[in-house]
Amino acid sequence: MKLYLAKGTISIAVAIALEEAGLSYTPVVLDFAAGAQTQPAYLAINPKGRVPSLILDQARLTETGAILEYIGSLAPALVPQDAIQAAKMREAMYYIASTLHVNHAHKLRGQRWANEDASFADMRAKVPETMRAACAYLEVEVIQGPFVLGAQLTLADAYLFVATTWLAGDGVDVTAFPTLYAFMAAMEARASVRKVRAAGWL
Ligand SMILES: N[C@@H](CCC(=O)N[C@@H](CS)C(=O)NCC(=O)O)C(=O)O
Known part of the structure; x- marks a missing residue:
């Protein structure tokens, strides 16, 4: 899975949960200072222009709470x-x-x-x-x-x-x-x- 994140943002909660779950992921760091979240390349991934986005083979997930719940389904101890x-x-x-x-x-x-x-x-x-x-x-x-x-x-x-x-x-x-x-x-x-x-x- 691929996690789109930006420094200091709520997207890091997803990274922490993935680490706690022991799940491997590929981080993609967006440069907010350069407005990367507003560029067409990212809007094609998440039209809201926000992080986090979690890209799975079968789906694209947004909204921190929803993504955390997905991680919880893979790691029930959380x-x-x-x-x-x-x-x-x-x-x-x-x-x-x-x-x-x-x-x-x-x-x-x-x-x-x-x-x-x-x-x-x-x-x-x-x-x-x-x-x-x-x-x-x-x-x-x-x-x-x-x-x-x-x-x-x-x-x-x-x-x-x-x-x-x-x-x-x-x-x-x-x-x-x-x-x-x-x-x-x-x-x-x-x-x-x-x-x-x-x-x-x-
Ligand atoms: N409801 C969304 C909010 C996500 C959100 O607002 N993320 C901020 C960073 S903390 C963001 O991407 N802001 C980019 C912007 O406003 O341009 C969630 O919980 O995932």
Whole structure:
């Protein structure tokens, strides 16, 4: 399988999950600074112009959550067996996709939602507040510790970890959230995370 990714983006969650699953893949690194995601060659792969995209022999997959679920189907140890715990994993993943990632995108991608320059500044200024509120929620309601679902590392951990690497740049003092901070440290110790860091992807 071929994974289209870009440095520092949510696509690295897929790389971490693939590493955790022990699955081999061919990474294709897009240069966002050069706008590679907007070029016809990539739009033919993913018309949304976003990463990740995972190319299989039989299908092209997009959307981080969907790709992670596919990896989970190949590596069931990354999904809780208990139905309620599995739903809690997905609760975290949907929250990351629909809220945390969207909050973060208001910093640099304001043109998705508005046209006026003044709107962009306003959206950017709000990011520390919305990201901090998300962290407060994650701290109390989501992360059981050390991983999202406690001792078992699941798909949600790869997903959340990449989003946490954005927090300092988004103006959040992560040390104010001890459970979240310990989660980040636990993830940093994983061979999967060391590998993507060594590759320069985070
Ligand atoms: N809903 C998509 C969002 C993917 C997404 O927005 N990725 C960002 C990087 S974090 C991207 O490719 N941005 C490129 C752009 O906006 O030009 C998912 O979860 O996979």
